[in-house]
Amino acid sequence: MPHTQVIEQLKASLQTAYRQAIDADARLDELKKAGHVKFDTIFSASEGFTTKSNRFTPYVHELAAEMEGFIQEPESMAKGLESYIPKLGLLLQTMQAFQSNSK
Known part of the structure; x- marks a missing residue:
């Protein structure tokens, strides 16, 4: 697969992730207001991310x-x-597991 096709596929996946992250972050905000969010980061450094956030969008x-x-x-x-x-x-x-479990 040429690089351009790989990039286009990655962009499409990233756009999907971004839309899901907005929805998931909104749900996290609701849960936080209700006093249920008690964690500092979603992913640990061992999972490869350098970002440290309790929201999905920064990832x-x-x-x-x-x-x-x-x-x-x-x-x-x-x-x-x-x-x-x-x-x-x-x-x-x-994000998929979070959305399924937070309904």
Whole structure:
């Protein structure tokens, strides 16, 4: 698959993640107002993210910045995807589980 197709697929996945993150963060805000949010970060450093947040959107922003790096330096894409894809998958899976469990 040429780099442009990979980038387009990653952009589509990231857009999906962003929309889900907005909804999930709104739900987290509701839960926080009700006194149920008692954690500092969603993901630990061992999961590959450098961001530390109790909301999903900052993690999406981190992945968007990484993708921008792929666009700027396509030769780094192959190595970068090794860590990017698992993080994107983890983010999407975690948001899906959160949305399913918080209804």
